[in-house]
Amino acid sequence: MSSSVSIRDLSLNFGAVSVLQHLDLEIADGEFLVLLGASGCGKSTLLNCIAGLLDISDGQIFIKGKNVTWEEPKDRGIGMVFQSYALYPQMTVEKNLSFGLQVAKVPQAEIDKRVARAAEILQIQPLLKRKPAELSGGQRQRVAIGRALVRDVDVFLFDEPLSNLDAKLRSELRVEIKRLHQSLKNTMIYVTHDQIEALTLADRIAVMKGGVIQQLADPMTIYGTPENLFVAGFIGSPSMNFFRGAIRQENGRSIVDVGGLAFDLSRYPARALLKAGQKVVLGVRPEHIRVDEPVEGFITHQAAVDIEEPMGADNLLWLNLAGQPISVRIAGQRRYAPKTPVTLGFDMATASLFDAETENRL
Amino acid sequence: MANPGSLAVTVAGADAMSDSLAGPRGRRPQRSLSGRNIMIYGTLAIAALYYLLPLYVMVVTSLKGMPEIRLGNIFAPPVEITFEPWAKAWASACTGLNCDGLSRGFWNSVRITIPSTVISIAIASINGYALANWRFKGSEIFFTILIVGAFIPYQVMIYPIVIVLREMGIYGTLTGLIIVHTIFGMPILTLLFRNYFVSLPEELFKAARIDGAGFWTIYLKIMLPMSLPIFVVAMILQITGIWNDFLFGVVFTRPEYYPMTVQLNNIVNSVQGVKEYNVNMAATILTGSVPLFVYFVSGRLFVRGIAAGAVKG
Structure with missing residues (x-):
């Protein structure tokens, strides 16, 4: 697999503040990579560095095998789509699309051809003569994508492109971007703080925090086996239930003791040897807990329903276990009144175990 | 009472028919002669009168002949309207040795104001654009120095x-x-333009850079077309400022290049002969008419531009 974008030992400092530290990232040709993280984690900064809009302090950036570390943005073979669309307000849609090509002195016939093609792909032909102010949010974002499209680039950069749209439009355009990627097969780097966008669009997700990539993997791995406590808590809504406890050895088996409740780890695929007395955090996703459904091998505990949040397709139960609130996702038609006693079944095979100190997966 | 809320609802429900017909409905009536309105409009009227009265006296006096002025009723409208003072103020009032009126000063002022305004705005807008979007090494220091320049008294x-x-x-x-004039306009104009350009979305500038536009292309094709309001503000500031300038005109030019303000002063303050109040009034109005005209034409854009430039600092 040839590498499309390659970032080697990239660092960026603003004065004394270090935003990115020794970051390495290889993005394959045609890959859809999502940079995911809370605001201020450096994901947009990284994208701006790749685009050449920010000068980096150290390291190298390669695009298509070419060292572009010192290149101007226009010479890097990238197109970028911004959150605020950043359409030139005084120009028509057509002018917006062709501006970059005119600056590059592309022949007019070629410009017309490329604009027509982009307009067809994005279905914005009827809008070509309009000004951005006369377009809706979704149409504006489509034009912004078109502006990257006409440049015939190798790599598309998206900086939170859907965050300014309402929920319905966002899910529509999300599908369109995915379809666009499937038909164009370009490399795309996509920055977002929305985990649904990340999980649905990405080939691989890079979860970032404090300028460091916490985990880089495909969506299912990120969701199923988070590498550390941060990734586990960041991905998933409602978020993973965490139980703080300590390891205890009993008859050659490792058991997590959470405030007196025992969780047998024989089914947990531990990576390292668990030591007795080790402080750990046990993480269980809300949908991995069974309610009143006995399954062989599951660990059962008694709890009482606190409240329920019916969401249509799902029903979210909040219960108290070991003195802390936990959430459980069950099918929407199963309803529980408050204070109902239930039996919870925990599947340790799908659980996650983290060291309480290093916060890394065990 | 267990539940006063629901009780009230039932009572109201029993009586709903008559209530819905009798109660207030639709738009709330506006009382035009409330005490508040009288206060507001009264204050506004007094303030307007306060500013209009001197103008009225000037206009009225400039349309009277000298014998009528000597009667002393400065508020009385002219009995016999004459435009002779205006003609004299424009074409034949004497300043020192010259007796060709304000017209010479007017054209001098035009020849000073137009190039100064154009050049200072052109340079300041590019300065502001560079300071806002192309942060270069030492740009902050440069900006600070420029701003400090605005606070140094001219006299020094x-x-x-x-x-x-x-x-x-x-x-x-x-x-x-x-x-x-160009140099002295620079600090405030640069500040004005910088703040305006900073308030424009930064992503627009980034998008243009990705599109391959350079310093001048972005300035001319992207920034300029978006900046009409702030250019109007700068134009008004410069035109009125330079037109009304007296000090620099007196200090830095010779009598044949005196701007209109200096000439007006020389006409009004001339010591020999009779004081021709009507000519003085006409000359003053003539001198003030240019800034007045600029305000009237572009007042709306002015307010919009000031507001836009003031959003971010």
Whole structure:
């Protein structure tokens, strides 16, 4: 697999503040990579560095095998789509699309051809003569994508492109971007703080925090086996239930003791040897807990329903276990009144175990 | 009472028919003669009168002949309207040795104001654009120095500038005065433009860079077309400021290049002969008419631009 974008030992400092530290990232040709993280984690900064809009302090950036570390943005073979669309307000849609090509002195016939093609792909032909102010949010974002499209680039950069749209439009355009990627097969780097966008669009997700990539993997791995406590808590809504406890050895088996409740780890695929007395955090996703459904091998505990949040397709139960609130996702038609006693079944095979100190997966 | 809320609802429900017909409905009536309105409009009227009265006196006096003025009723409208004072003020009032009225000063002022305004705005807008979007090494320091320049009193700099202009051989010329006006307009105009450009979305600038546009292309094709309001503000500030300038005009030019304000002063303050109040009034109105005209034409854009530029600092 040839590498499309390659970032080697990239660092960026603003004065004394270090935003990115020794970051390495290889993005394959045609890959859809999502940079995911809370605001201020450096994901947009990284994208701006790749685009050449920010000068980096150290390291190298390669695009298509070419060292572009010192290149101007226009010479890097990238197109970028911004959150605020950043359409030139005084120009028509057509002018917006062709501006970059005119600056590059592309022949007019070629410009017309490329604009027509982009307009067809994005279905914005009827809008070509309009000004951005006369377009809706979704149409504006489509034009912004078109502006990257006409440049015939190798790599598309998206900086939170859907965050300014309402929920319905966002899910529509999300599908369109995915379809666009499937038909164009370009490399795309996509920055977002929305985990649904990340999980649905990405080939691989890079979860970032404090300028460091916490985990880089495909969506299912990120969701199923988070590498550390941060990734586990960041991905998933409602978020993973965490139980703080300590390891205890009993008859050659490792058991997590959470405030007196025992969780047998024989089914947990531990990576390292668990030591007795080790402080750990046990993480269980809300949908991995069974309610009143006995399954062989599951660990059962008694709890009482606190409240329920019916969401249509799902029903979210909040219960108290070991003195802390936990959430459980069950099918929407199963309803529980408050204070109902239930039996919870925990599947340790799908659980996650983290060291309480290093916060890394065990 | 267990539940006063629901009780009230039932009572109201029993009586709903008559209530819905009798109660307030639709738009709330506006009382035009409330005490508040009288206060507001009264204050506004008094303030307007306060400012309009001197103008009224000036206009009325300028339309009277001298015998009528000597009667002393300054508020009385003219019995016999005459435009002769206006003609005299424009074409034949005497300042020192010249007796060709304000017209010479008017054209001098035009020749000073237009180039000064155009040049200073052109340079300041590029300065502001560079400071806002192309942060270069030391740009913050440069900006600070420029702003400090706005606070240095003019008087301190007059003598050094006279020497500099003399050494350059342009002391006493229109060119020298235009350069001085351009330089002195720079701090405030640069600040104005920088703040405006900073308030424009940064992503627009980034998008243009990705599109391959350079310094000048972005300025001319992207920034300029979006900046009409702030250009109007700068134009008004400069035109009125330079037109109304007296000090620089007196210091840096020779009598044949005196701007209109200086000439007005010479007409009004001339010591020999009779004081021709009507001519003085007409001359004053003539001099003030240009800034007045600019305000009337572009007042709306002015307010919009000031507001836009003031959003971010």
